[in-house]
Amino acid sequence: MEDVVIVGAGAAGLTAAVYAGRKRLKTILVTGPNIGGETNSTNDIQNYPGYEGPGPELMKKFWEQAKKWGAQILEARVTKITKPKDFVLELDNGQKLESKTVILCYGRERRKLNIPGEDKFFGRGLSTCTTCDSPLFPNKETAVIGGGNSAVEGALELARIAKKVYIVHRRDVFRADEVTVEKARQEPKIEIITNAVPVEIKGDKFVKSLVIEDVNSMQKRELPLQGVFSEIGWETHTSMVQGLLETNAAGEIMIDAHCRTKTSGLYACGDLTCIPYKQTVISAGHGATAALEAYKFVTGGKGH
Ligand code: NAP
Numbered sequence: 627m628e629d630v631v632i633v634g635a636g637a638a639g640l641t642a643a644v645y646a647g648r649k650r651l652k653t654i655l656v657t658g659p660n661i662g663g664e665t666n667s668t669n670d671i672q673n674y675p676g677y678e679g680p681g682p683e684l685m686k687k688f689w690e691q692a693k694k695w696g697a698q699i700l701e702a703r704v705t706k707i708t709k710p711k712d713f714v715l716e717l718d719n720g721q722k723l724e725s726k727t728v729i730l731c732y733g734r735e736r737r738k739l740n741i742p743g744e745d746k747f748f749g750r751g752l753s754t755c756t757t758c759d760s761p762l763f764p765n766k767e768t769a770v771i772g773g774g775n776s777a778v779e780g781a782l783e784l785a786r787i788a789k790k791v792y793i794v795h796r797r798d799v800f801r802a803d804e805v806t807v808e809k810a811r812q813e814p815k816i817e818i819i820t821n822a823v824p825v826e827i828k829g830d831k832f833v834k835s836l837v838i839e840d841v842n843s844m845q846k847r848e849l850p851l852q853g854v855f856s857e858i859g860w861e862t863h864t865s866m867v868q869g870l871l872e873t874n875a876a877g878e879i880m881i882d883a884h885c886r887t888k889t890s891g892l893y894a895c896g897d898l899t900c901i902p903y904k905q906t907v908i909s910a911g912h913g914a915t916a917a918l919e920a921y922k923f924v925t926g927g928k929g930h
Pocket of ligand 1: 737738739771772773774775776777779796797799800801823824857858859860904
């Protein structure tokens with residue numbers, strides 16, 4: 627029987643592991659291979675207090691610190707969590723863990739376009755991260771799909787490097803902040819195409835074009851280019867914990883200010899929750915909160 631099982635090893639999970647370790651809780655950290663999570667995809671962190679530099683390096687420090695405080699690491703995926711009495715976690719390697727508390731911090735996944743060419747050209751001209759991969763497209767023709775802050779900010783970043791950037795958005799109203807959209811409209815290298823959806827990514831070994839379709843006229847247009855960035859947001863997967871928590875309209879896990887879900891002893895923190903700003907520093911703070919709550923629960927049984 628564990629005191630706490632932490633699911634996920636991004637900024638939230640690794641911080642929770644440090645706090646749980648320092649409280650001498652019997653802790654297992656279950657994680658997939660991507661130790662460090664989303665912070666790993668940022669090459670230039672400028673807003674983590676006390677640290678400026680590549681995301682993976684910061685996450686390596688988190689990881690070393692979690693190990694130092696005794697977190698037992700288990701590489702596996704959790705497939706189901708139930709709570710007959712204490713929590714039971716089923717893993718994809720057939721193992722079962724029992725624990726008094728569980729902290730969920732496995733992040734979210736990038737939404738997929740579900741169009742032909744998406745899988746084939748991923749990493750061959752198709753990317754889901756302008757921040758990470760813009761430097762790979764100097765003087766190239768590119769497109770960014772999406773109308774949120776990630777897409778429009780990404781297009782502006784890309785325009786500093788690429789020759790041409792199309793923004794392809796399925797509506798004519800943007801989710802991105804108006805000031806950012808205004809900047810994009812004024813950038814000569816950017817061409818904004820609204821009311822259009824991507825229907826196919828074409829190429830041979832690498833991307834050669836993006837086919838888009840006007841949502842009103844259904845007319846297709848093929849944009850010759852070498853780079854496509856899909857920046858269409860995120861999805862949170864919660865089916866493995868069905869019944870134990872509530873989600874909001876965006877599918878994010880509802881928590882209170884103590885990182886508590888609706889089930890006593892079950893906490894969530896980081897990007898998979900309803901917290902408004904998905905930032906490394908915020909995830910780290912919430913990881914600490916969740917671990918301290920777990921400690922309170924294990925030692926005093928004072929959950930809620
Ligand atoms: P987002 O705000 O959810 O925007 C996703 C965009 O992709 C939307 O415009 C959506 O269109 C479009 N989309 C979704 N599915 C699509 C599909 N299948 N085909 C074509 N288009 C599709 O995601 P995000 O831009 O990644 O931002 C996530 C969160 O992080 C937001 O809260 C955002 O404000 C925040 N963020 C903030 C900053 C900043 O403050 N500097 C920077 C980046 C991100 P519809 O609009 O039609 O739904």
